[in-house]
Amino acid sequence: MIREIVKHPAEILTQVCKEVTEINEEIITLLDDMYETMVEYDGMGIAAPQVNVPLRIAIVELGEERTLIEMINPTVIETSGSSVDIEGCLSFPGLYGEVERPSYVKIEAHDRYGQVYQLEAVDYDARCILHEIDHLNGILFDSKITLVYTEEELEEMFEEE
Numbered sequence: 001m002i003r004e005i006v007k008h009p010a011e012i013l014t015q016v017c018k019e020v021t022e023i024n025e026e027i028i029t030l031l032d033d034m035y036e037t038m039v040e041y042d043g044m045g046i047a048a049p050q051v052n053v054p055l056r057i058a059i060v061e062l063g064e065e066r067t068l069i070e071m072i073n074p075t076v077i078e079t080s081g082s083s084v085d086i087e088g089c090l091s092f093p094g095l096y097g098e099v100e101r102p103s104y105v106k107i108e109a110h111d112r113y114g115q116v117y118q119l120e121a122v123d124y125d126a127r128c129i130l131h132e133i134d135h136l137n138g139i140l141f142d143s144k145i146t147l148v149y150t151e152e153e154l155e156e157m158f159e160e161e
């Protein structure tokens, strides 16, 4: 089921989300709904507070194959490097801007079966993972933007490529 996306400003987007204590049917439905909602609105990732659920759950699609990863109670184990690139966010329609983030990240999380896994990611994949984990800590990307782009400027950039 496609859920409504919470747009900024909203209190739930700035709260620290709670740990998931049990992966039950509700959590599985939430994961499925988050995926449908992300696809519907053409996002690369989405976090539970963005669909009005204050739990530490986020999903991201990685790489050109858009491999889906589900992160329940994710923790960042290690980061390194730095890169600047343009980000957007489903909770901020029309806002795009340059954000500096680590270019490498290693995380640990649970999957929907309760299994713990570790994952390493670089470049834009690392960026997406860190953007979504920020959501779980109530941190929004607008506070990290160093240069704002309008939609028109972005379209021009893509046309030039």
Ligand SMILES: [Zn+2]
Pocket: 088, 089, 090, 091, 131, 135, 141
């Ligand atoms: Zn976001």
